[in-house]
Amino acid sequence: MLRGGAQRGAAIVGSKMNNVVNSSQQSRSKVLTVENMNPHVKVMEYAVRGPIVARATDIEKEIKAGVEKPFTEVIKANIGDCHATGQNPITFIRQVVALCTYPDILMDNKEFPSDAKERAKRILAGCKGGSIGAYSDSTGVEVIRQDIAAYITQRDGGVPSDPNNIFLSTGASDAIKSVLKLMMTGKGGNEKAGVMIPIPQYPLYSATVAEYNAHQVSYYLDEDNGWALSIEELKRSLNEAKDQCIPKVLCVINPGNPTGQVLTRANMEAIIKFAYEENLFIMADEVYQHNIYAEGSEWFSFKKVLIEMGAPYNEMELASFMSTSKGYMGECGFRGGYCELINVDPDIHDQLLKSISAKLCPSVSGQVAMDVVVNPPTPGEPSYNQFVQEKMHVLSQLNEKAKLVTKLFNSIPGMSCNEVQGAMYSFPRIDLPAKAIEAAKADGKSPDAFYCFALLEETGICVVPGSGFGQKSGTFHFRMTILPPLEKLRAVLEKFKIFHKNFIQKYS
Amino acid sequence: MLRGGAQRGAAIVGSKMNNVVNSSQQSRSKVLTVENMNPHVKVMEYAVRGPIVARATDIEKEIKAGVEKPFTEVIKANIGDCHATGQNPITFIRQVVALCTYPDILMDNKEFPSDAKERAKRILAGCKGGSIGAYSDSTGVEVIRQDIAAYITQRDGGVPSDPNNIFLSTGASDAIKSVLKLMMTGKGGNEKAGVMIPIPQYPLYSATVAEYNAHQVSYYLDEDNGWALSIEELKRSLNEAKDQCIPKVLCVINPGNPTGQVLTRANMEAIIKFAYEENLFIMADEVYQHNIYAEGSEWFSFKKVLIEMGAPYNEMELASFMSTSKGYMGECGFRGGYCELINVDPDIHDQLLKSISAKLCPSVSGQVAMDVVVNPPTPGEPSYNQFVQEKMHVLSQLNEKAKLVTKLFNSIPGMSCNEVQGAMYSFPRIDLPAKAIEAAKADGKSPDAFYCFALLEETGICVVPGSGFGQKSGTFHFRMTILPPLEKLRAVLEKFKIFHKNFIQKYS
Structure with missing residues (x-):
């Protein structure tokens, strides 16, 4: 980044700097510095795009500039970015979005099937002025919310869904932040809101908790038991936190990120009972609901389970999140993303609506993409076969890759990996020798980050250190996506095997 | 919104509710209520989509359902939503976005001009995996940032711009919140960050200040002087606030929203000097930079003025915001939106990048739309003539409407309206009789809201009460966009004239 004014001294620094009116016209310190910035933003971390990814991007530029490397390309397995790793878009989604974008010409184009045109026309009729360039309602285009409600109802075997309980968002992240924000107490010390999050977790949660100055209540997933969620651990973590915060909300990620486990229905029922007993609002991150691979694993929405448990659980408050x-x-x-609110106080609905209205609305083209996801071609429609074929191709490839990754990481001595039951990530555990831990310390890095940086420099494979997601003290992991194309993934895993062997040897 | 569980009592309410484990399986109060929710979100307001707009939407539904009204349609002049009020999209923007959305088929389509295809190809080459479905860098697609920097450089007569100082955002609102967030002190009482905002203002600012628990330092624009920004008033407001907060940032909206004034260069220089003396970070909301109508008005970016003022002003920190x-x-x-940071501490750049990275990235199709705005067809390119024609048509219509609105509101007795020099709004002042003020009080509304609700119910015209933007105590205003098509706008203004006359008579 550009440095403004090389002559600037750092003479007038300190927390009171902003109160000092400096009448001198000499160089002076910046108004906004790391010393006086928002301390809650300063402490937040987001590892998925952290320093290792910055280094990977630099290496890509070095390769372009002709710098010699022991590899020819960087494999970015740090982020669940499907198209970036070669997955093709689903044709029907792009057709509908393109039709909505430029209807004047494309509605008459014969290369676009009639079912795509019908969907686009219906959505445009729901947009103000018939344009996706108009703001939608802050909660999203009404017909799209209707389609989402219909999708949820069908998905959950008839449990009803109301479009008025749904709001669209800028990816699921935006909705998660919007709901979490409401929970804050606005107080400090032991009156902060307590937010229960799994460890390991997707770092949006810890980052948001830090940014809003809430209290993170960490419950550990049970690695020895396939990353299961144990009720005893929920109780332990909550009881230990009770004098440090006001517990408000239980966040669950299912299927798990980075851990890939799929909760059983019995486990979900126990979690819901726990939340009931402890009077907690449940936030269910269900963005991987289509990504289930393991035999015997079946995904249920928290809403379905909670409603089907009957009274008093079917009156509990729940927010569920989904994404394109x-x-x-x-x-x-x-x-694209949305949130469904269940059993939430109508006055809180109003407050949420007010709060999101200052953002005006989420991207309407993102809303259109979301619409296709919840309202795909049906049997008999012209696009049905191609749509199903494309969808099944992606999912069967992911299924194969989930099994391949699990198998291969478990074949490496000193590495163990729970089955990737769902989602898009493996989260293997690595045994690191004492000498590697010392070397990491000398290098000012956590041992897993030290390992991941070495992996990147030697092989070009970019993964995220487990410390970015949280892990039991003394254990080390990394998260690697299962997204690279099958052939490339095989090659990556072979390289990994060799790297790991060499790394262990070097530090033994 | 759906009410969950009609049997629920309100027996267990109160701030300590969340600490009470209710073992009874009877109905109990909600976990999250207005009583215990985030108090900072509770106090925030956003009038542009407030209760009057909700009522307008209800009236639209009533009309659809056959309810008799003294009008046939609701005219939503509450929000700067151009396409919703009939403006057509710029063809070239939609062509480039459509091409990026569905390149497989459309790149070979003869109805798309070659310059649109070239731009789409260049952008797609800058997207990971060649897809706008991949996440971009959190700051935005690199080639788009390059185009923005080139645009700014040209716009500002050669003052250089660095793509590394630019980040794209989900509309300008998102960028404004991202920058403002950094300024917070994380402290309460008189250690809160002081944020100087104009009154009247676009309520995103007051809403964000409330949400982040900052201290709003209100400086009043001078209505009697064409909504000019007076340095004496800046000083007055800051001096009065100094023992209540730590002043950090001066927000300026130019052209003004809702007030429509365009700052003179001399005025801008004085503002910059004030900010220098008081050690304030300048946030310049410049989203209406293309919307200048008044003769003699000329728009300058804060960056250009600040840099051209030379030392020490050319080292001052500034953030400028733009939107599609x-x-x-x-x-x-x-x-679509972006922010350019000028002279900002490199460590703050890093903190900002970290902070926005948890949101992953703004909508890539929004980024593509932004790219066309900063990189439009040039003379000689196939789309140039049509693009210029469409652009000039919109701007000349707006120009005409700005003059028409100013003239007509000033022709109504008891109403006065400063010239709409720029932006998209008129903000007329209305003299309300004492009886109307009493009637408003009896109705539990502010007098201007009372007036605007009466206008809506009698004419179908939806405007926003001045109290939603802030106004000098004892004065009353409303904001009306100048966006409806010319013929409709004429009819609206005639209706307005009659309504106003009747309203004044009724309460005289």
């Missing part, structure tokens, strides 16, 4: 970025579609760049 | 939603394009639904 994952599943079989992988449309990350469109930033 | 306004100007001649009015692409609100795409949620």
